[in-house]
Amino acid sequence: MTDTAIAPGPIAAPVTNGSIKSPHRGSIQSVDRALSLLEALAEAGGEASLTDLSRRTRLNVSTCHHLLSTLVNWGYVGKVPGRRSYALGARVLYLGHACLRQVDLPQRAQPHMDRINQVTGESVHLAILQGDNIVTLVKREARHAVRVDSGMIGRSDAPHATATGKAMIAWLPEDQIRRMLPEGLRRFTDNTITDFGVLIEELRHVRRNGVALDREEFQPGVICVGSAIRDHAGAVVGAISASAPSMRATDEHLALMRQEVIAATNALSAELGEPGSLKPVLTTN
Incomplete structure (x- = not known):
């Protein structure tokens, strides 16, 4: 591919x-x-x-x-x-391979990421929660001529500023979130959340809506939508996000991105035995 x-x-x-x-x-x-x-x-x-x-x-x-x-x-x-x-x-x-074989998440996620990429035309990422770390495993590039630099594969140092990060940490205990951010909430752009209380409130909205938004919080000019993947025990194992340049992030396009990302994570969660999948919520938070 x-x-x-x-x-x-x-x-x-x-x-x-x-x-x-x-x-x-x-x-x-x-x-x-x-x-x-x-x-x-x-x-x-x-x-x-x-x-x-x-x-x-x-x-x-x-x-x-x-x-x-x-x-x-x-x-x-x-x-x-x-x-x-x-x-x-x-x-x-x-x-490492034994860990991936346990759920084979990249292989399972591939057709779902393909669909998001085809329907929205935007960049798509798959990340996992590994202990107190968020690690991006797979990245699909946008189909548009104008693309965004939507981040690198590897460990993330911005769980509070990215859509995949917020989608996953929203379901974690507060003490674990603090462990993941030992140096506090680093500022990446003017829109980055740097107050822990504000972040906790933001994560409450993520739990309610089933989707996380990065509104130019990690990189200027980049809007991302992410949602968590859950396993048979209901625990978060990963997240998928789609990223678009702000020039294309109209309300209609963001609604499409939300719909496709949530549909993908619901399907993956169901494959992993998650007892109840979240329904797409297209309201803004």
Whole structure:
């Protein structure tokens, strides 16, 4: 299929501010440190030297070396031949593919994304909720000559400013939303929501209408519509969004985008066993 980009699998979240993430109560220090090394490798593009990993994780070189040796033995990290560096191992791909196979969401979503793309002509994204991170897995480019730069595949640092982000976090506990935004609500445009109370109210509207809107909150001149995908337990597993330049975002076109996005996420949720799908709501929030 043309104009389709698919990430190789779930992408690990980067290490926050170049340091180990704050461990949860009851966590094991050595496991925290080993996982921080894997995430630092992912943040570095999949390969990094021992000294670079030590700097990124703020662990001493000796500790990094011992942990990396264990990860190498398990196949999660490999030594790069001819270079004094380490790379993510094949075992990471195995886990990532196993995770995707569990619901096979990109494959299931493909025909639904195709329809949105064909009917609206706009860019379409599929994102998943992975722990406290939102990761875009698939992107379909718009069919129009004038297209928007609707974001990259990979981890999002703007769950409060994007349609896929708001569509998913609207259904999460408030403490988890705060964990996902450890540095507060970063401003991307003049329209970005930067007050947590305002965001919570916005998410209430998302839950009521079953659709989230990004009104030039992440990128100037880009309007996005997103809706969540739920599984058999009613838990949010992902979201689909459509993005259009503001010049094309008439009320009629936005209504069409809403209708197609909600129809797609309802159908996917039904495929995953979600007990009750939301009906399309075409009112603005």
